[in-house]
């Protein structure tokens with residue numbers, strides 16, 4: 001990847017003249033079966049471009065309570081777009097009940113914000129939303145005249161976890177949505193960068209938002225080259241991360257039931273450990289001292305990725321066993 005970055009041909013993407021950015025945009029749009037794509041610095045900005053591309057001031061989007069667009073992006077849609085979120089509680093498997101989505105859609109009446117968009121996420125907290133669910137939920141959105149956006153920061157993790165041809169799975173998911181955001185910087189291992197894909201008209205609106213948000217970069221080909229390398233070489237290998245996450249989860253099973261500790265087995269590359277909130281900060285600090293990074297805002301979250309090998313997993317198991325006793 002470093003070599004691909006070093007070799008990258010660059011131009012000024014403010015004027016659409018960076019050949020590597022253009023190649024990446026064409027490539028990801030084609031891979032996901034969309035007309036157009038936009039390269040942006042972060043997944044947060046990609047989602048912001050989607051929200052503001054689909055919705056006007058005074059519109060509303062429906063999302064899950066734990067959706068990144070709603071909970072983890074500092075309320076950007078509301079701050080920059082005057083777009084109101086309508087969050088919905090998740091089912092135990094992370095999905096939104098179709099009945100809940102339907103009853104959250106407002107009638108066309110001056111009392112209400114205009115419900116314009118359903119925003120889903122896959123994977124959501126490492127959980128894989130099945131294709132049948134995505135199909136039913138987006139069909140419901142369409143029946144009510146809503147657009148549909150998929151926050152697919154970890155789309156390829158979901159695509160690999162579904163089994164079979166990951167690239168075909170990704171395309172089948174993308175087909176159901178008007179727009180999809182994909183991160184190159186998560187499991188795919190690029191240093192930075194995301195893409196939003198959708199129709200030409202949507203991407204033209206998104207491009208204006210990206211400019212407003214300060215996300216139009218000049219010689220961004222150095223980053224696009226890393227993303228292209230990731231699309232060539234780092235999709236199918238996500239299966240290794242998933243296998244390592246399972247091994248990590250299995251290695252921690254003995255801790256089950258210990259002082260409120262509960263280890264959730266992963267569906268992709270994330271292991272979550274429930275533990276009493278008051279213990280979380282101390283455990284995160286202990287792990288860090290011994291070279292294991294975890295986040296602990298709601299639960300302990302451990303993520304496998306291309307820089308974590310088998311020895312790293314073994315080390316993490318040993319350290320966690322110590323720290324959680």
Ligand SMILES: *Cc1c(COP(=O)(O)O)cnc(C)c1O
Nearest residue numbers: 042043044045068121151153154
């Ligand atoms: C990481 C992530 C984002 C945001 O990406 P950044 O590049 O960190 O802004 C959005 N959605 C999901 C599901 C993510 O995991």
